[in-house]
Amino acid sequence: MKILLAEDDIKLGKIIRHMIQKENHQVELVDNGRDALDFALIAPYDVIILDWMMPKLNGMQVCEHLRQHGYQGGIIFLTAKDEINDIITGLDHGADDYIVKPFKMEELLARVRALSRRKEKTFEQEIKVGNLTLYLDSLTLYRHHEKIVLTKKEYQFIEYLFRNKGRILTREQILERIWGLDSDVTDNALDALVKLVRKKIDQNQTPSLIQNVRGIGYKLRDDDV
Template sequence: MKILVVEDEQKLAGFMVQGLVQAGYLVQLSNNGAEALTKATSETFDLILLDLMLPGMTGIDVLKNLRTYKISIPVIIISALGGTSQIVEGLDLGAVDYIRKPFEWEELLARIRILQRKVFSSESTRIGVNDLVIDLMSRQITRNGKQIVLTGKEFALLEYLVRNTNRVVSKNQILENVWNMDFDPESNIVEVYMYQLRGKIDKGFEQPLIETVIGIGYKLKGTKSSL
C-alpha cells in the first residue's frame, strides 16, 4: 500500500513517515498542498493522509482539486480543527475518515487497516507476474506454488517493483519510494536489499524476474495480472 502523507509540521511528519515505513507501507511526504496535488496527479497512491492547515494551498483546496481532476484516492483527514465547518466540508468533498490531532498511533494504523479491508473487499488483493503471486493484504508470496518469506522491507521493495512491472526504476526512485530517502551516492542499501530479494525471488527458478539495467536501475519483467 502506497501512502502520501501531507503534513507541514516537521516533527510530526517525520514521526508519521518513520512509523508507516516500519509498518511496511510505501510512503511519500509533502509539506505543502501544491506539492501534494502535483504528486497525487502524477503518481499512483492508495491513500492520502491530509492535514488541513497547510501553507499556501490548504487541505480543503487539495480535496477540491482532487475531485476536479476526478482523482478518487481515499483521503483521511488528520487535523486539529475538530468540530469545525472545515471538517464537515472535507468529508463532504469525499474524505473517507477524520482523525483529530493529537492522535494515538495505534488508532491511525487501525483506521488504515479498516480502509484496506474495505478497498480490498471490492477488488482482488492478489497480483501475478508470470508465476510469481503477491497478496497485498495478507503479504503472502509464492512463486510456482512455492511459498516465499520476506522481511517487511523486502516486501515493500517487491511491492514497488510489482507496481512498476516492465518499467525501469532508478536507485533514486527506490530510495524515495521504499525508504523515503533522498539520493545518497555513498549508500549501497538498495544494492544490498536487491541482492537479498533476488536470492529469494529468483534463485532456484529457471527464469529470473528481476533485471539490472546497467547505469539506470532495475526492472521486474513479466506478464502482470490481477488474480
C-alpha cells in the same frame, strides 16, 4: 497499500511516514498542496492523508479537486480545527475521516486500517511481474502456484520494487523504507539483502530481474515489467 502523505511540518511528516511504513505500507511524503495534487493525479494511491492547512493549496482544495476528477481512494484529514462545522465541511468535501491534532499515532494507524477495510475492493490486491505474483493482502510472493518464502525485510524490498516497477529506487530510499529513519545500517546490509532476494526469485537466470543501477540504486528490468 500505497499512501500519499501531505504534511507541511516536515519533522512530523517524517515521523508519520516512518510509523506507517512499519506497517508494511509504501508512503510518499510531500510538504504542500500543489505537490499533493500533482502526485495524486499521476500515481494510484489507495489512501491520501492531507494536512488541512498547507501552502500553495490547502487540504480542502486538494480533496475537492480529487473527488471532482474521480479519485475513489480513501482521504483522511489531519488538522488542528476541531469545531463541528469544520468537521462537517471536511466530510462534505469528500473526506472519509478526520483526525484532530495533536493525536496519538496509534489512532492514525487504526484509522488507516479501518479505511482500508471499508474500501478494500478499490485497492490493488496483487501485482504481477513476469511469472511472479505478489499478493498484497497476504504479504506473499508466488511463482505460478509455488510460494516463495520471504523474510520480513525481503518482502518489504520486493514489494517496494514491485510497486515502483519501471522506476529507479535509490539506495537511500530503500534503506529508509526497510530500516527506517536515522538507522545506522550500512550499505553492506542492503547488498546482502539484494543477494538473498535475487537467489530466491531468479532461479539462476541471468540477467537478474533486479537490475543494479550503478551509483544510484535498483529497479526491475524493463523487459520484465
